[in-house]
Amino acid sequence: MINGNLKASYAADERVLNNSYKQLFVYGMMAVLACFATFANDYMILIACKMGILLIAVVGVNILTGYTGLISLGHAAFVAIGAYGVTILDNVLMGVVPEGLMFFVIVPLAVAITAIIGIFVGLPSLRVKGLYLAVATLAANFIVIFLIEQDLFAPWTGGMVGVNTPSPNLLGWVLDTNREMFILIAIIAFASLLAAQNLIRTRVGRAFIAIRDRDYSAEILGISLLRYKLTSFALSAAFCGLAGAMFAYFYARILPEQFELDLSLELVAALIVGGMGRTMGPVFGVILIVMMPEVIKVVFAYFTGGDASAARYTAPLQEIAFGLLLVFFLLKEPLGINQITDRILRAANRWPFARG
Amino acid sequence: MGQFVQFAINGLMSGAIYALIAVGIVSVFKATKVVNFAHGYLIMFGAYFYYTFAVIIPGQEWAPAWLASWEPAWLMESREGLPMFSPMGAVLDWAQNLPRILFGIAGALVANAIVGRIIERTLMRPLMGQSVFAMIMITVGLISIMSGAASIIWTADADFVPHIAPNAPIRFEMFGTTIFLFGADLVNMLIALFIFAGIVLMVRYTKSGVAIRATAEDQSTAYSMGISVPKVFSRAWVLASTTGAIAGAILATRNGISPSLGLFGFSVLAIVLMGGLDSYIGVFLAALAVGVMEAMTQWQLGGDWAEIVPYVAVLVVLLIRPHGLFGSKEVERI
Amino acid sequence: MLKIEDLHLSFGGIKALQGISFEARPGEITGVIGPNGAGKTSLFNAISGFYTPDRGTVYFEGRDITGLSPDKRAELGLARTFQNIALFRGMTVLDNIKLGGHTRLKTNVWQALRYFGAARREELELRRDIEERVIDFLEIDHIRKYPITMLPYGLQKRVELGRALAMQPKVLMLDEPVAGMNREETADMARFILDVQEQFGTTILLVEHDMHMVMDICSHIVVLNFGQQIASGTPAEVSGNEDVIEAYLGAAA
Numbered sequence: 018m019i020n021g022n023l024k025a026s027y028a029a030d031e032r033v034l035n036n037s038y039k040q041l042f043v044y045g046m047m048a049v050l051a052c053f054a055t056f057a058n059d060y061m062i063l064i065a066c067k068m069g070i071l072l073i074a075v076v077g078v079n080i081l082t083g084y085t086g087l088i089s090l091g092h093a094a095f096v097a098i099g100a101y102g103v104t105i106l107d108n109v110l111m112g113v114v115p116e117g118l119m120f121f122v123i124v125p126l127a128v129a130i131t132a133i134i135g136i137f138v139g140l141p142s143l144r145v146k147g148l149y150l151a152v153a154t155l156a157a158n159f160i161v162i163f164l165i166e167q168d169l170f171a172p173w174t175g176g177m178v179g180v181n182t183p184s185p186n187l188l189g190w191v192l193d194t195n196r197e198m199f200i201l202i203a204i205i206a207f208a209s210l211l212a213a214q215n216l217i218r219t220r221v222g223r224a225f226i227a228i229r230d231r232d233y234s235a236e237i238l239g240i241s242l243l244r245y246k247l248t249s250f251a252l253s254a255a256f257c258g259l260a261g262a263m264f265a266y267f268y269a270r271i272l273p274e275q276f277e278l279d280l281s282l283e284l285v286a287a288l289i290v291g292g293m294g295r296t297m298g299p300v301f302g303v304i305l306i307v308m309m310p311e312v313i314k315v316v317f318a319y320f321t322g323g324d325a326s327a328a329r330y331t332a333p334l335q336e337i338a339f340g341l342l343l344v345f346f347l348l349k350e351p352l353g354i355n356q357i358t359d360r361i362l363r364a365a366n367r368w369p370f371a372r373g
Numbered sequence: 374m375g376q377f378v379q380f381a382i383n384g385l386m387s388g389a390i391y392a393l394i395a396v397g398i399v400s401v402f403k404a405t406k407v408v409n410f411a412h413g414y415l416i417m418f419g420a421y422f423y424y425t426f427a428v429i430i431p432g433q434e435w436a437p438a439w440l441a442s443w444e445p446a447w448l449m450e451s452r453e454g455l456p457m458f459s460p461m462g463a464v465l466d467w468a469q470n471l472p473r474i475l476f477g478i479a480g481a482l483v484a485n486a487i488v489g490r491i492i493e494r495t496l497m498r499p500l501m502g503q504s505v506f507a508m509i510m511i512t513v514g515l516i517s518i519m520s521g522a523a524s525i526i527w528t529a530d531a532d533f534v535p536h537i538a539p540n541a542p543i544r545f546e547m548f549g550t551t552i553f554l555f556g557a558d559l560v561n562m563l564i565a566l567f568i569f570a571g572i573v574l575m576v577r578y579t580k581s582g583v584a585i586r587a588t589a590e591d592q593s594t595a596y597s598m599g600i601s602v603p604k605v606f607s608r609a610w611v612l613a614s615t616t617g618a619i620a621g622a623i624l625a626t627r628n629g630i631s632p633s634l635g636l637f638g639f640s641v642l643a644i645v646l647m648g649g650l651d652s653y654i655g656v657f658l659a660a661l662a663v664g665v666m667e668a669m670t671q672w673q674l675g676g677d678w679a680e681i682v683p684y685v686a687v688l689v690v691l692l693i694r695p696h697g698l699f700g701s702k703e704v705e706r707i
Numbered sequence: 708m709l710k711i712e713d714l715h716l717s718f719g720g721i722k723a724l725q726g727i728s729f730e731a732r733p734g735e736i737t738g739v740i741g742p743n744g745a746g747k748t749s750l751f752n753a754i755s756g757f758y759t760p761d762r763g764t765v766y767f768e769g770r771d772i773t774g775l776s777p778d779k780r781a782e783l784g785l786a787r788t789f790q791n792i793a794l795f796r797g798m799t800v801l802d803n804i805k806l807g808g809h810t811r812l813k814t815n816v817w818q819a820l821r822y823f824g825a826a827r828r829e830e831l832e833l834r835r836d837i838e839e840r841v842i843d844f845l846e847i848d849h850i851r852k853y854p855i856t857m858l859p860y861g862l863q864k865r866v867e868l869g870r871a872l873a874m875q876p877k878v879l880m881l882d883e884p885v886a887g888m889n890r891e892e893t894a895d896m897a898r899f900i901l902d903v904q905e906q907f908g909t910t911i912l913l914v915e916h917d918m919h920m921v922m923d924i925c926s927h928i929v930v931l932n933f934g935q936q937i938a939s940g941t942p943a944e945v946s947g948n949e950d951v952i953e954a955y956l957g958a959a960a
Contacts, residue, residue, distance in 0.1 A: 027834045031827075088506075090410075090513070141688065144695035148408045148509065152646050153691055155639060156684035163681045215822035219830055220812040222819065227795050227806050234793035237755060238874065239781030239810035248816055278639075282513060289510060294797065333521040340517030347507045347514065348499060 033214055038365055047207075054200055062195050068307045069202035070263045071287065075299035076209045077256025078284045083294035084217060085249040086229025087142050088151040091158030092284050094138070095131050095254040097276035099261020100182075101165060102127030104271065105173045107183040117188045128258045135254020142246050158281055165273045179272035182265040198267050205263060209256055214296045216252070225249050226294070257284075286343045292355025301354035309342060310335040375550020380668040382554060386562045388664020390627075393565035393620045394641040395648070395656045396572050397613030402650055403576075403589040404609035405497065407508045411515035413638015415489065415614050418519065419621025421527050422484040424534055424630050427477025427622075443472045463541035463556065470535040478537070481618040489614025493607045501606065502592060520632055527630075534625045537561065561623045568616060573653045581608060589651065640680075643687035648697050655699025662686075708733040708910040709754070709785075709878045714763035716746075716753050716934075723749040724760070725934045731878065731927075736904055736911040738925035740918070740945075742954060745931040747914040748790060751882050754912075755787050756780045767878070782810045786876035788867045790883045790914075794855045800866050801851045804841055807873025808833045841869045844906075845899060861892040868899060872907075879903065881913045885920060893917060897924055922946065930954070 024030045034040040053065065078092050106123040114122050141153040165174045174180060184193045185201065192198050216222040224245045227235035232242060265271055283306060291302020313335050321327035350356055394416060401409050409415075431441040448468060455462045467474075492515065500508050538560030545552055576582035587595040588605045596602045624634055644663050648656030663683050671679040690698060709731040716724040723746045731737040739747050752758045754765055756777035765773045767783055775783075786807075794803050812833060818826040842848050845865050850858060858866065864884060871879055884900065885893040897920050903909050915921050921928065922942045930938040930945055932954040938945050945951055 027831055027838065031830060031834060141691045141695070145691055148650075149646055149691060149695065151410075151509075152408075152642055153688055156643055156687050159639070159684045160681050160688075163677075212820040215826070216816075216819050219819040219822065219826050220809055220814045221816050223798075223802060223806050224809060226798060226802075227809075230795035230797050231793055233757065233777075234789065234795070235806075236757075236777035237781055237787055237793075238806050238870070239778045240806075241776075241778045252816065282516065285510070285513065330525060333524040336517045336521030337525075340514040340519075340521065343514035344496060344511050344518070347511050348496070351504065351507055 031218065033211075033218070036366065038362055050203055054196065054203070059195065062199050064307060064311060066195060066199050066202050066267055068303050069199070069206040070260050070267060071283070071307060072206045072260075072299055072303045073202075073209045073263060074257045074260035075284055075287045075291070075303055076206075076213050077253040077260065078288050079253075079293065079295075079299050080213060080216065080225070080256065081249050081253035082285065082288060083298065084222060084225040084229060085246065087139075087246065087249065088148075088285075089154040089253075090151045090278070090281050090285060091138070091154030091156070091161075092253070092257050093276045093278065093280035094154075094158040094161035095135060095257035096261040096264060096280060097161055097165060097273070098131045098134055098254075099127050099258030100265040100271050100276070101174055101180075101261075102130050102258065103262040103265045104180055104182045108173070116186050119183075120185045120187055124259070124262050127262050128255050131258025131261070132251040132255040135250045135252075135258075136247050138254070139247050139250025142250065143243055155278070155281070158278060162273050162277055165276075174273070177273065179270050181270050182268060185266045192266070195267070198263075202263050202267065205259065209259065210296065210300070213256075217296070221245075221248065229294070283339075286339065288353075289351075290342060290346045290353055292353030295353070295355040297358070298353055298355045301358065305342070305354065306339070309338055313338055375548040375552065376672065378547050379550070379552050380672045381665055382552065384665030384668030385661055386554075386558050386664070387667065388661035389562040389565040389569075390620060390623055391641055391644055391664055392569050392657050392660035393616060393623070394637060395645050395660050396569055396653070397616045397620075398638075398642060398645045399650065399653060399656050400572065400576075400585070400616075401609050401613045402645075404585045404605050405501075405508070406505050406589075406592075407497065407512065408642070408645075408650070409613065410509065410512045410642065411519060411635075411638065412512075412613065412617065413641065414516055414519035414523075414635040415485065415617040416621040416624065416637060417523060417632065417634040418488055419481050419485045419614070419618035420625035420630050420634050421523060421621075422481035422618060423477045423622035423625050424527070425477075426480030426484075427473045427535055428533070430480075431473045431476070440472050440476060442469050444469065460539075460541035460556075464539040467536065467539035474535050474537060477535070478619070478622055481622055482615050485614040485618035485621070486611050489610040489617075490607060492614075493610035497606060497610070498603065501603065516635070520635055523632055534622075534630060536626045537564070537622060557626065561627070564619065564623070568619065569653075569657060572612070572616070576653070581605075585609065640683040643683040646697055647683075647687050647690045649699040650697060652697070652699035655697060659698060708768060709912060710766040710769075711750075711754065712764045712766070714750070714753060714765070715761045716749055716758055717761055722934050724753065727763070727929075727931070727936050729927075729929045729936070729939055731910050731912045733910050734904065734908045735926045736900070736913060736924055738921040738928045739912065739914045739931065740916070740921055740928060741931035744933075746934040747931055748882060749934075750931070751787065751880055751914060755785065755880065781874065784874070784877035785880070786871035786874040786878070787880035788864075788871055788882055788884060790886060792860075792863050792867055794863060794867055794870070796855050799852050799854055800847065800858070800869075801837075801842075803855060803866055804837050804869045804873045805833060807841075807870040808837065810874065837869075837873050841872050844872070844902070845869045861888055861895075864888070864896065865899070868896075868903075872903065875907075876909060878910045878912065881911065881915075883914055883916065885915065885917050893920060900924060 029035070034043055057065065074092065074096055077095070078089065081087050081089055103123055106126055107119060110119065110123060138154060138157045142150050145153065164170060166177050168176055184191055192201055217226065224235065224240045227238065227240055228242060228245055236242060287302035287306040288299060289302070290305055291300065292298030314331055317331055317334060346353060394412070397415070398409055398412050401407060430436055448465060452462070452465055496511050496515070497508055536557040538557045540555050540557040543554050543556055543559065576585055584595070584600045584605050587598065587600055588602055592602055621634070624637065628634065644659045645656050647663070648659035663686055666686065667679040667682045670682050711730070712728050714724050714727040727750060729737070739750065741747055749758065753760050756775060760773065764771055767780070767785060772780055772783065795806065812829055814826045814829055818824065842851055845868065847862065847865060847869060850862060855863060855866065868881070868884065881900070885896045888896065900911065900913070901924055904911055913921070913925065925942060928939065928942055928945045929936060930951050937950045937954060938948040
């Protein structure tokens with residue numbers, strides 16, 4: 018017995034929010050976020066912006082790893098390319114493009130560049146699988162960061178010391194506070210999620226999942242592995258590039274070390290913790306991965322009473338907790354938080370008749 | 374030409390260390406099909422353990438004096454009147470340090486073996502036969518756990534660590550240039566080669582080596598033929614962590630001790646894939662090749678370009694030969 | 708429709724196929740039989756493009772397709788099922804069958820990301836098509852939302868057939884469609900195969916061990932043994948053939 022599930026047309030059945038519980042949840046969340054923008058304090062806005070940026074990137078990793086089944090440990094490189102792309106393009110096109118239109122020109126451009134580089138990084142995926150690909154992308158990550166740090170490119174990238182980034186100007190509205198940025202990031206993050214969900218309910222996304230589950234029988238259905246693996250790489254890189262663009266706009270300055278392996282691991286960990294290959298997986302994962310260090314900081318400071326000498330333990334503790342979180346989910350709930358919420362939703366759906 | 378030889382020798386010496394690190398990754402992969410992304414951090418632990426047993430403990434008040442510095446009468450006598458930086462002086466320095474070097478290596482071996490076993494028991498064993506993907510991602514999680522743990526346990530800044538062998542400078546002429554190297558580096562290379570060869574022979578000729586190879590072929594068949602697969606798993610991890618301890622001790626003397634030692638694991642991972650994951654000989658050649666290429670890059674382009682050599686090399690190799698230089702291609706059955 | 712000419716295939720030193728030639732006539736069911744290891748599945752893999760033959764040609768509607776990749780062959784209208792079910796286990800029955808429609812759809816990435824408009828129209832049209840033409844036809848409407856892993860073996864086989872049908876294929880290749888089924892399930896499957904032939908006029912090529920079924924539904928049979936084609940003809944001709952009897956029962960005492 019499943020409640021609230023009567024459909025009279027195929028169109029109704031193909032909707033994303035195809036039952037009232039999902040509708041309630043998503044519309045409720047949207048309302049909460051709208052209130053959040055007005056009432057939350059600056060600290061909460063900061064955290065929420067971090068989550069939003071990370072979410073866009075994790076949605077990208079989900080397309081590649083979750084849906085297409087190709088492991089990448091180097092997606093931070095694409096975030097870097099997006100961030101540096103926007104910054105450099107802004108400097109180069111200053112005066113050429115009217116300021117109010119700059120955002121609408123350089124963000125798509127930076128995203129497109131990231132997607133093209135994504136295709137190049139994805140080339141090994143045609144010949145190698147699994148592990149080999151993980152190491153190939155890891156290598157690409159090291160190389161990209163290395164190039165950004167080189168003196169050769171320092172006039173544009175700022176080298177090791179980083180570079181100042183612009184504030185977005187939307188048709189004359191300059192978003193120079195975090196609160197304004199939050200609105201932009203929230204809208205883009207929501208659009209990214211919706212786009213990913215749309216992707217997997219059409220031909221392209223199904224092809225990705227087919228490649229993940231069994232690539233030879235995908236071929237037999239007319240799915241070109243070459244084309245779709247590269248498409249997946251391009252798309253996931255594009256989302257990461259978009260996240261990078263938001264990253265650059267949000268922070269006043271970017272440094273190469275912000276896009277190193279740690280970020281790549283964070284993206285993958287958020288995906289695994291949240292639930293791979295599920296639309297809402299990145300959302301849950303990002304919330305947990307961003308909140309955890311904050312909670313540790315607060316709790317640890319409470320127990321040590323703000324002792325300065327103990328404060329140096331905070332960063333390693335956060336690092337350990339991050340690793341433990343990943344390990345815990347892999348051992349105990351490999352399908353992530355999304356699996357837990359699914360169980361709850363299913364129970365709610367059948368209530369009061371049966372559980373399970 | 375002389376310069377070339379000098380850099381080639383330097384490259385071969387670091388290549389041998391890479392091979393020693395790689396042997397741990399290959400052994401774990403062969404036995405368990407898991408690529409250990411955290412191997413570099415196992416090595417970092419090895420380095421810190423060596424530091425703990427060779428420097429911290431002998432430096433304590435309760436430690437016997439001979440552990441910190443061994444000073445028998447005959448040794449002190451022969452030191453008399455020796456000039457600074459003489460080869461003999463280096464050997465005597467080493468002899469003085471010998472007790473703590475041995476204590477350090479023994480301690481690092483035991484401690485790292487325990488760490489390897491704990492990892493295998495608590496994290497790998499529960500997933501045995503279920504999900505290789507999860508096991509690999511767990512090693513990714515281990516990266517954070519181990520690097521965080523190291524910075525909580527060992528707080529001291531990089532300190533002097535005694536060389537494993539006498540660090541006498543060696544000079545000789547070749548092609549009209551003076552070639553210059555350190556005795557310790559030479560001995561390190563020999564140790565690495567010796568261990569590498571020993572492990573290859575062990576896997577090829579001994580009973581437990583056969584068990585590892587059988588498990589590599591097919592876990593469930595090996596299990597049903599009476600090979601204790603869990604035992605093979607834990608042996609492979611202990612092997613990886615003990616070779617890692619020695620590699621860590623050597624790296625500690627060469628590069629100093631810092632949490633960034635863990636990053637060595639990633640370049641060696643690239644080397645391992647270049648060589649072909651399951652082929653000891655391929656990985657050995659790849660390690661030497663990358664060592665030499667790094668040295669050449671350092672010579673021609675400068676030190677920081679050398680650090681991406683393994684990554685560029687692995688991408689090139691994977692595009693040309695997807696299963697590495699010597700790796701076996703798995704035949705897919707449809 | 709589908710014509711094989713002098714096909715040779717070897718793996719290392721093993722000669723899997725040696726000079727296979729036959730034709731699957733339009734609208735008919737052609738059976739390929741032979742003892743284990745005769746090369747039946749290798750033949751299927753060569754026809755669908757996973758293996759490149761050493762020599763010989765595969766013609767599809769008179770066109771040489773020997774050099775095409777599997778996905779290109781699928782686009783032309785060649786569908787197949789696998790001996791050990793190759794469904795996508797992470798998906799529902801409905802999504803698996805929808806995947807069969809892949810080559811007929813036009814949605815590009817950009818439309819897919821936006822969904823509304825062209826992509827939505829196409830998706831709804833696909834849904835209607837597979838509901839009416841495949842799901843109804845194969846009587847699997849009660850399980851359309853089930854994940855594959857929850858289905859019993861026989862139903863999985865049927866879903867795989869459904870996925871192939873969703874491709875609207877011109878030639879349908881079935882690799883042991885009733886292997887491991889009981890008599891009732893076998894009869895069901897045989898009925899579905901005959902229905903496909905009758906209703907859609909699909910050319911069918913079939914590998915099977917179940918001799919009764921092959922003899923009953925095939926109009927033409929090719930017999931392989933150790934990679935060689937030892938006989939071909941109508942069921943009656945083949946079952947009377949000396950070589951065939953010897954291959955199946957061993958040399959006459």
